Structures are given as C-alpha cells and as structure tokens.
Amino acid sequence: MDDCSCGALLCGFCPSLFHGRLSCDRAAQYNEYLKKNGMDTILSDFPSSAIVNELIRCPSCETPLQRSAGCDHMVCVCGAPFCFKCGRERDVLHDQGGCTQTTLESVVLLDVFTRTGARDFTKKTLADAVRRRVELAIRKREIAGELSVLPLSKARMYMRKIEALSVLLESTILIRDQKIIAGRIELALYRFLNTQRVNGGTERERMAKRGDEMVHNCNEF
Structure with a gap:
C-alpha cells in the first residue's frame, strides 16, 4: 500500500486504490460483482472525497497521471514514456507531428475500488461484505x-481513516480464514461510529479523542 501526497491510499501493485487484504485479482x-449490482460508487460521494482534474492515463499500464509542471514529455512509474498532450507513446511517428489535445479525465480519489465476479467468494461472505458497505x-x-x-x-483525515478501515474490513470479511482480524477491525470502526454525540463545550475534544483512537487502531492493520 502506498500513500499519495493528497492522503489517498493506493495499491502498490495494480492501478487500483487500496483494496485491503484482497489480492489484486480477487479485488x-x-x-x-459490486459494479454489476449497482454498488460501485456508494463510498465515492463522501463530503471529503477529493476530485483531481486534468489527468491522463498511461498508454502502457493505464494508471491515471497528473502533470505538476514542465513539458508534455511524461514518464510513467511503469517506465513508459508518453505525451501528456495527446496520450500517445513517445516514438518516431509521434515526434514527426500529428499530436492533438486529448480529453483529460477527472477522478474521485476516495472512490473505493470497484468490484465483481462472485466465482471465488461464497454467498455468505459476499452478503456480509456488502452489508458492511x-x-x-x-x-x-x-x-x-x-x-x-x-x-x-x-x-478529512478522520474520514479517510474511516474509509480505509471500512475497505479493510470489507475485504477481510471476504477471506474466510481472517475472522479474528475482521472482528478487530469491526470493533475499531464500531467504537467510533456508534459512540453517542454529546452536547456542550467538550464535544470537539471528545470527537478528537474518538478520532485519534480510531486512527491508532487503523495504523495497527
């Protein structure tokens, strides 16, 4: 798992966002499965979701990339050189001309990985994972x-941790031999999500304490 400078959690092995304890293939x-059942963006509309504009996908690995400064010559983390303006690989044909502006993308950084295919999952584990979602x-x-x-x-930091824990719980539930870990993650989320609000001047301090405890629990997994 890698951390983006914006706070988003990324998978270090595939173009997806963080997908917990699931392998990239199972994720x-x-x-x-979720996409086919109309549940691919349930978590994408949190108020804290960060939208990044002006992205282009690497023509080799399709990872979305953003240019911070400099010319249109880009080199992806996979090593492929390409043009930020047209999205094509940099080669002799490209450098001879014909480069035109392509349509840039926008992505929701906290749109937790999309999903499908129940072949490797039991009906019970799928139902439990979706119920948590x-x-x-x-x-x-x-x-x-x-x-x-x-x-x-x-x-926003607390919300990102809540989402990270929820994804970790959701994915861990799908692994049948991880029940103890799933229970610990669920308890960490439960303590934060189900503590009653209080009125008065101590509400901010109590909320911050709850959040700090939840962050500590999140960092243990």
Missing part, C-alpha cells in the same frame, strides 16, 4: 455531521 473480481453508506451523513465540529483538515 478485481469483487469490484466487478451499506451500513457505512447509511451512516455517512451522520458521521459528516459529527466531524463538522472539528477543523476541516482534521475532519
């Missing part, structure tokens, strides 16, 4: 309201 299968979706507005008492940067 792709689960992505396809739906439960968090139901709670998201309430969570955002609770976090609103904190500074925006800290609230």
Whole structure:
C-alpha cells in the first residue's frame, strides 16, 4: 500500500486504490460483482472525497497521471514514456507531428475500488461484505455531521481513516480464514461510529479523542 501526497491510499501493485487484504485479482473480481449490482460508487460521494482534474492515463499500464509542471514529455512509474498532450507513446511517428489535445479525465480519489465476479467468494461472505458497505453508506451523513465540529483538515483525515478501515474490513470479511482480524477491525470502526454525540463545550475534544483512537487502531492493520 502506498500513500499519495493528497492522503489517498493506493495499491502498490495494480492501478487500483487500496483494496485491503484482497489480492489484486480477487479485488478485481469483487469490484466487478459490486459494479454489476449497482454498488460501485456508494463510498465515492463522501463530503471529503477529493476530485483531481486534468489527468491522463498511461498508454502502457493505464494508471491515471497528473502533470505538476514542465513539458508534455511524461514518464510513467511503469517506465513508459508518453505525451501528456495527446496520450500517445513517445516514438518516431509521434515526434514527426500529428499530436492533438486529448480529453483529460477527472477522478474521485476516495472512490473505493470497484468490484465483481462472485466465482471465488461464497454467498455468505459476499452478503456480509456488502452489508458492511451499506451500513457505512447509511451512516455517512451522520458521521459528516459529527466531524463538522472539528477543523476541516482534521475532519478529512478522520474520514479517510474511516474509509480505509471500512475497505479493510470489507475485504477481510471476504477471506474466510481472517475472522479474528475482521472482528478487530469491526470493533475499531464500531467504537467510533456508534459512540453517542454529546452536547456542550467538550464535544470537539471528545470527537478528537474518538478520532485519534480510531486512527491508532487503523495504523495497527
């Protein structure tokens, strides 16, 4: 797992975002399953979701990349050189002309990996994983309201940790021999999501304490 400078969690082996303890192949299968059932973007509309514009995909590995400065000559992390303007590989034919501006993309950095294909998963593990996803979706507005008492940067950090834990839980549930770990992750999320709000001047301090405990738990996995 790699950390982007924006705070997003990325898979270090495939173009996907963080997909917990699932292998890249199994994550792709689960992505396809969710997508076919209309659940590929449930977590993408959190208020803290960061949208990055002006991205182009590497013609070799299809990883979305952004140019921070300099010319149009780009080199992807996979080693492929290409043109940021047209998206084509840099070769003799490209350098002879014909380069035209291509359409740039926008992505939601916290849009947790898409999913599909139930071949390697039992009906029970799929149902349990999807149930956790739906439960968090139901709670998201309430969570955002609770976090609103904190500074925006800290609230976003806590929300990213909540999403990371939820993805880790969701993916761990799909691995049948990981029940103990799934239980620990679920307890960490439960303690944060289900603590009652309090009124008065101590609400911010209590929310920050809850968030710090949750971050500590998140870093253990």
